[in-house]
Amino acid sequence: MPRTIWSGAISFGLVTVPIHVQSATEHHSIQFHQYHLQDMGRIRTRKICELEDREVSTAEIGKGYEYAKDQVVAISDDDLRDLPLPTAKAIEIDAFVAADDIDPIRIGEGYYLSPDGQVAAKPYKLLRQALARSSKVAIAKYAWSGRERLGMLRVRGEAIVLHAMHWPDEIRDPTELLPAPVDVSDEEIEGALALMETMSRDDLEGEEFKDSYTEAMAKIIESKREDKPLPQAPEPEKPGKVLDLMAALTESVQKAKASRGEDADVHELAKPKKQTAAKTKTAAKKQPARQSAAKKTSAGKPSRSA
Secondary structure (H helix, E strand, O other), X not given: OOOOOEEXXXXXXXXXXXXXXXXXXXXXXXXXXXXXOOOOEEOOOOOEEOOOOEEOOHHHOOEEEEEEOOEEEEEOHHHHHOOOOHHHOEEEEEEEEEHHHOOHHHEEEEEXXXXXXXXXXXXXXXXXXXXXHHOEEEEEEEEEOOEEEEEEEEEEOOEEEEEEEOOHHHOOOOHHHOOXXXXXXXXXXXXXXXXXXXXXXXXXXXXXXXXXXXXXXXXXHHHHHOOOOOOOOOOOOOOOOOOOXXXXXXXXXXXXXXXXXXXXXXXXXXXXXXXOHHXXXXXXXXXXXXXXXXXXXXXOOOOOOO
């Protein structure tokens, strides 16, 4: 049973749902400590008071804000709990939006919200079923660890999950990172789609999605404990220079099919046709018309959900 990291309530209009918050994820990576290599003595971090030049205990340490040079005001845990904010003691739902409208880059850690006692069971179930039936997520604000945060509530099985979110101004603009404009042909796009189709699957279970790094580290530790030779690292494949993008896509489709035990014999993807300057200009002029036609055609078809 994961420990409760916060207790409060979900505020949903005039409905209040008392809840406990537990982390929805856990880490299994191997943790290291720092040691003095000459004698393997443990290196520890000590907390020293700069004025008294002595080590202080955890009970003597608190939070403070330096508002001017050497001018500090102490902030206690009680001060933080009694912040004059509705979100200090409750997760305040402000809106409901379609999940597809949330950019995944804004979504962070996940937390399970569990009802606090039998009195919370019915309003908790009400919110969970309403979210599930609406196919929407709730956007809320809450205050933890000295700051107000934005969050997203969604349904996972029978539980409600709270995801921490970044504020809009916390997301950096990637424009300056993008490459110079290049042209990509329809044939190359079709080739990439063919490769994506070959690599598509219905789940994320299996050998490809296990933590190989932790397993390899465990083998190294075991070898060192038993004074055995360290396991040899496999030789990495040297990536070849991609001179022909279509040839690379074709070979990738073949390898993906072979790795899944499927028939690796595939027809070579059509190579992009060379266009003269005149044909290129003509195609560019016709582009808006084709796009309009495509929009009219797609408007009559139901969209596929992700």
